[in-house]
Amino acid sequence: MNRPTDVRELLFGDTWEYSPAPQSADFADYRDQYGHFIDGEFVEDDEYFESVNPATEETLAEFALADASTVDRAVDAARDAYETWQQTPPSERAKYIFRIGRMIKEKSREIAVLESMDGGKPIRESRDIDIPLAAAHFFHYAGWADKLEYAFPGAEASSIGVCGQVIPWNFPLLMAAWKIAPALATGNTVVIKPAETTPLTAMKLAEIVQEAGLPPGVVNIVTGAGDTGSAIVEHPDVDKVAFTGSTQVGKVIQRAVAGTDKRLTLELGGKGSNIVFDDAPIDQAVEGIINGIYFNQGHVCCAGSRLLVQENVHDEVVAKLQHRMETLRVGAPLDKNTDVGAINSKQQLDKITDLVEAGVEEGCELYQPSCEMPDTGYFFEPTFFTNVTPSNRIAQEEIFGPVLSVMTFRTPDEAVRKANNTPYGLACGVWTDKGSKLFNVAGELDCGVVWGNTYNQFDPGSPFGGYKESGFGREGGRQGLLAYLELDET
Template sequence: MASTSSTTGGFEYAPAPESRSIVDIKPSYGLFVDGDFVDGQGSSFKTINPATEETLAEVAEASEADVDLAVRAARRAFRGWSRMSGRERAKYLFRIARIIQERGRELAVLESIDNGKPIKESRDVDVPIVAAHFFYYAGWADKLEYAGLGANPRPLGVAGQVIPWNFPLLMLAWKVAPALACGNTVVLKPAETTPLTALLFAEICQQADLPPGVVNIVTGAGATGQAIVAHPDVDKVAFTGSTEVGKAIARTVAGSDKRVTLELGGKAANIVFDDAPIDQAVEGIVSGIFFNQGHVCCAGSRLLVQESVADEVLARLKRRMGTLRVGDPLDKNTDIGAINSSEQLARIRELSDVGEAEGAERWAPACDLPSSGFWFPPTVFTGVTQAHRIAREEVFGPVLSVLTFRTPAEAVEKANNTPYGLSAGVWTEKGSRILHMASQLRAGVVWANTFNKFDPASPFGGFKESGYGREGGRQGLAAYLQGGDL
């Protein structure tokens, strides 16, 4: 497959594909309910490889009746699971974490096939952090009374969880691990375009001898997710996805006693001051927007550069973008894989065309994209103002908007001029400036001289239209325990 550059620093890159043989994709998949795979009562849909457009499998689409069966199974399992000692629950989470490590290569390959992300990201980032989340929350399972949530914290009951397609396995871990550690049971719906690693996780639950009904996985599209959210016997709703759907969920649960956490969209500012280490900042800019094809809710999609270094930063950034390799997600040399779906590709193209039409200058390195699959080159827009749609709306693709500023106060004002508030980045050698900016930026996570770094012990979440609630860390337990508000 094509790349933006066949050579880097004088070295020529030959293809280094990861083998698909480790993955056994079945022709069709049912639902995982009460410890077993069962046929759904609804129709089915196809999941495809976004890099080739080949059909991977037929997957059951759970109906409202299927969701009800899954919730009932979770409710039955809750009685025993919630009464089990935290020490015993921890054993299951540790076991799941170890199996994830043992089957890490299999999970990484399957994630890249189904999602389109480069294998080096799924292998070196996603899967290790997935295992780390289960290890981390296994450690909390018998220590909940020391989490600062009261002397006798209790689980909520059945957690309905709906996850997105950009980090299918990682978002599953963010939600399932704390829910199980706290004694809740789960009904989870993966995104319709990326269900396969969730279904493989169901096999891992069987392998770990997890009691039937503790984790149930129902596949489907929006209607399936809506059935989970609206089900009267679901006590907790956790959702990661678009702000539009998040608002619909908030309307659905309004007036009920359901607990809700929403992790929604973002339009993060990556702020580079004139004293920043430029080469390090350029790497952070590239990681901030081109990691996972820009399919990252906390992506640094707005680059704010101090005027005095803007030309130098842009020149080095363009040079670095020219070395990025776009192509086969299973090639270990690939930096940017396939866009997840034709619908998302159309959205990225639409907003990029609007950016040009509104007067911003568009640039992308020379790039021969594959003829099949869904592809978009790494792209940067300059001459962007805060009025441009590409500076206001979440593109959710490898598209960077560049703005400039003169003073820290102007940088703060521009960075906060968004309905979102999920993340931000600050690049400077002055520690006092980092602390000042972090206190002024209205964002749930502020990275300093780095970007897109995650740890299970650190809480993650946003303000404003980026949602509410936190996942990760001690704070991530609060959403799954009665009286667990922090």
């Protein structure tokens, strides 16, 4: 039985115009062209590629394209630096990392603006989530540097060596922080490659690393695309590979390091379920669903891209979801009113469009709100589908866009079965007012993060990572140190 949904509600979106509330960008400093950051210096390269502002389709800056020989230079620098860095007293190492965290914080508004310009995410998110979390991540791991002997009882922890790290475009600076901070705290050195569509804030981080006086070669940042990433992964002098990105590429990397002594951690794709029981606080659940799938345009590996709603509240949830979506504002990333910003790239926009078309073709019912869309730039309407079956492509494949698939269930067992019916296992949400049910379902879900009556929460102290084909290894907290340590148990 459905609860009444015809309650009187205020709808602001079509009553008043929002005035633009642009975040000024004139103070944000960036160059027209960036080289690589190797051995403490910015170095030029032969070839350059452009990074585009996805909201305007204009070129933002040019970045050097690293080939294998450039990667070789960076790895050599990291190797040389490793010898001294690993012997730097841990409490001194800690202070360098604290410095980086502090300096990110000091420049946080500038970096947030650049993050939104380069990647398309709403300034509200880069300002309030990405950049503060990145700074916090350095701050958190800095404190571990001189406390490692307390982290894993009975084992002696030591560094691994040179870490090759490849990160995605959805949280550019935050992912760099997730990779670099624990690596440095544990005494390793780093060669990291940001994604080719979002290298700007990584180069701002390079400036901070330089200003912080970190010994040259401890952090090296090279820019480029897939070939550059392969050169890092396959470099014989890299001791540890850490990758965040798609499951498809993750498998390629796993094969590439097979038979070597390289350590590997992978944080890959997801197809998370938000499970809403009939006893859940529905209004809060709707907020969680919105946050779960439209946060960062759905470019989130742990996005709640499947909604599993108990059958008897399906109509109510869908009605409230539609109602809530009417208030979402799609538009300029630098407008503080914007809820859903620009899709990161043309390529990603095409992929989302294709999968949405597949959903319509397979007979799923599409809903999009009547929001105004910008004329230029890569944008996609917040979208959900009802009448979805678990075998539909939109219910199986990671869309990595603002597209939700709504399905129903009757019993907790069925909800768990459907949620687990995917090769992925990154994150799920569970919405119920009943604690025993929440703990039971949370325990049955095959995924690395379970958000109970919330979604998309992150913290440097909270381990994050996948089950199954969502990868292995954790980032955040004490467990996040394991990826960057050798443990001698004897």
